[in-house]
């Protein structure tokens with residue numbers, strides 16, 4: 001049984017996709033041990049509560065400095081005794097102490113086809129604004145392992161999505177979520193739960 005902690009900051013639609021995937025058994029041998037948010041108002045916490053999943057808030061605002069917050073965040077994850085940490089719209093920089101403690105055990109969903117439109121400053125609608133400004137015809141989403149860079153870890157799975165005439169950033173974001181994010185994040189979790197993802201020379205190898 002793969003035990004996962006899901007870290008969130010906002011609406012939690014990717015968390016919901018995981019919850020729904022477990023319920024529908026498209027994700028198997030997996031349980032969500034807990035949800036952690038830096039934002040006490042995150043609707044993702046409501047989704048967790050409604051699903052009977054423990055939710056905790058660990059916010060930088062509640063700690064005297066970043067180092068103390070970082071340790072509190074790691075302690076919260078450690079207390080859940082998980083095999084995998086899933087960043088599902090988590091907008092806080094993951095502390096190096098957590099990456100050291102969970103090597104190739106932290107995954108993130110990013111709303112672009114990395115290496116396009118990623119890195120510092122590329123999050124949420126900003127990603128889709130940049131894609132439309134550049135005039136790309138194909139966007140998509142990426143699930144990758146988290147390393148000490150920003151969106152630089154080994155890519156595990158990607159899914160393309162077509163840009164359509166008249167798209168606004170919000171319309172494009174919704175399509176990328178519906179057609180890519182909510183599909184590949186559950187799929188990667190299920191693959192990891194069944195030992196089908198390995199990292200060789202900083203490249204993720206995924207079995208069918």
Ligand code: GRF
Nearest residue numbers: 010011012013014089110111
């Ligand atoms: C998603 O677009 C995800 O790609 C990005 O943050 C957003 C989170 O949305 N990392 P939600 O909280 O899962 O609805």
